Amino acid sequence: MAAEIRSGAAAIARAIAALCMLLLALGAGHAALAATIVGAAIAKDGPAVEMRFAIRGRGLRWRLSTHRQELWIDLSDTRMRIGARPFAGREASPVASVTVIDGGGAARIVIGVVGRADYAVVRTPRELTLRLAPAGAVSNLAAPLLAATRSESFALRRNAQPRSHPPRGAELASAAPAPSNGGVVRPNPADRRPIVMIDPGHGGRDPGTESASGVEEKEIALQIAVRLRSALIARGVDARLTRSADAFIPLDERTRIANAAGADLFVSIHLNSSPDTATTGIETYYLNNTTDRATIRLARMENGVAGGYSAPGGPDLHYILIDLRQQYKANESASLARMIEAATVAGAAAETGIKVNELGARQGPFYVLVGALMPSVLVECGFLSNPSEALLLQSPAYQQAIADGIAQAVAHYFNADAAIGNL
Numbered sequence: 275m276a277a278e279i280r281s282g283a284a285a286i287a288r289a290i291a292a293l294c295m296l297l298l299a300l301g302a303g304h305a306a307l308a309a310t311i312v313g314a315a316i317a318k319d320g321p322a323v324e325m326r327f328a329i330r331g332r333g334l335r336w337r338l339s340t341h342r343q344e345l346w347i348d349l350s351d352t353r354m355r356i357g358a359r360p361f362a363g364r365e366a367s368p369v370a371s372v373t374v375i376d377g378g379g380a381a382r383i384v385i386g387v388v389g390r391a392d393y394a395v396v397r398t399p400r401e402l403t404l405r406l407a408p409a410g411a412v413s414n415l416a417a418p419l420l421a422a423t424r425s426e427s428f429a430l431r432r433n434a435q436p437r438s439h440p441p442r443g444a445e446l447a448s449a450a451p452a453p454s455n456g457g458v459v460r461p462n463p464a465d466r467r468p469i470v471m472i473d474p475g476h477g478g479r480d481p482g483t484e485s486a487s488g489v490e491e492k493e494i495a496l497q498i499a500v501r502l503r504s505a506l507i508a509r510g511v512d513a514r515l516t517r518s519a520d521a522f523i524p525l526d527e528r529t530r531i532a533n534a535a536g537a538d539l540f541v542s543i544h545l546n547s548s549p550d551t552a553t554t555g556i557e558t559y560y561l562n563n564t565t566d567r568a569t570i571r572l573a574r575m576e577n578g579v580a581g582g583y584s585a586p587g588g589p590d591l592h593y594i595l596i597d598l599r600q601q602y603k604a605n606e607s608a609s610l611a612r613m614i615e616a617a618t619v620a621g622a623a624a625e626t627g628i629k630v631n632e633l634g635a636r637q638g639p640f641y642v643l644v645g646a647l648m649p650s651v652l653v654e655c656g657f658l659s660n661p662s663e664a665l666l667l668q669s670p671a672y673q674q675a676i677a678d679g680i681a682q683a684v685a686h687y688f689n690a691d692a693a694i695g696n697l
């Protein structure tokens with residue numbers, strides 16, 4: 275009897291030990307869910323330096339910030355299996371040093387640069403890739419990275435966090451905000467899909483600008499907007515249009531529609547015009563004041579001073595801008611604009627096989643962006659004043675390439691898996 279009790283006790287002890295082993299294994303399994311950086315490579319690509327960090331595991335969460343001459347990438351729940359100076363002696367200008375800090379769970383990659391530099395960072399499931407170049411040396415630094423992710427399918431954040439923690443300083447990339455839920459994206463059927471309000475510029479009695487052959491901006495803008503809506507819906511976004519027909523909608527009504535819908539982003543689609551018919555290219559604007567004369571000229575055109583938008587005695591846009599600066603999501607909008615500019619130029623260039631002018635992400639006093647409670651941008655998709663670009667802009671394939679570029683940038687924005695900026 276006593277022996278039986280002893281053997282019973284031994285069995286229980288063995289069972290407990292087995293349970294402990296199982297729990298340990300589960301614990302190890304849980305730890306394995308965190309990401310590990312298992313390798314690093316550096317290469318020179320013309321004036322650019324490309325660094326790749328190989329990721330094992332899932333759910334690499336990163337946050338990017340700039341500190342004077344340093345770019346920091348903070349990785350939570352991440353372990354480092356690479357040396358503290360992974361590229362020692364192999365760094366190339368503008369990269370002066372790369373230091374990796376393993377904080378026993380959290381990790382940081384610190385990239386020191388010399389002079390002013392542009393950067394682009396993209397995370398794919400198996401890699402974190404950075405490209406740096408001296409400021410202005412590479413026209414579309416992000417293009418190779420964005421092209422590499424073109425075929426990836428994006429699991430959009432179902433709970434699209436409101437960007438309530440803008441980074442400090444206009445130069446900080448806000449592509450990787452610190453989500454309030456600790457950063458773990460848990461798909462929850464109860465969460466709504468992110469809403470993007472697409473605004474085809476002009477309409478009805480306001481044709482916008484027009485090409486020499488008489489093609490009107492309002493028509494091309496609507497065609498691109500409709501394609502963008504489909505491209506976003508295909509990526510899991512609830513995309514809507516401020517107008518789906520040739521109708522006149524006052525500028526302030528457009529952001530009111532976006533606010534009423536609780537949209538997460540507002541994207542206004544336009545076509546450009548220049549007195550210099552040789553000018554071509556894509557530019558993306560976010561709202562702010564500027565002293566740049568070409569931008570002021572464009573904003574006057576888009577604000578429709580001649581088209582009867584601005585009511586006599588109405589509030590001066592300059593004062594509205596000063597007033598709005600506190601609440602307007604300028605950092606988020608700038609980040610989105612940079613992403614759209616890079617992805618759209620890359621997409622359009624890939625479609626045509628010719629170099630598409632990247633005119634940049636810029637700030638401008640655009641009335642249609644005033645009053646938006648969400649990050650908002652205005653994309654000038656090309657110049658109707660240039661005969662060959664006007665022809666391209668009428669082609670379904672080119673319109674699709676632009677729509678796909680914008681949609682891809684929006685997906686990057688919601689996924690917080692890419693950042694473009696300078697330091």
Ligand SMILES: [Zn+2]
Pocket residue numbers: 475476482483491543544545576
């Ligand atoms: Zn326009």
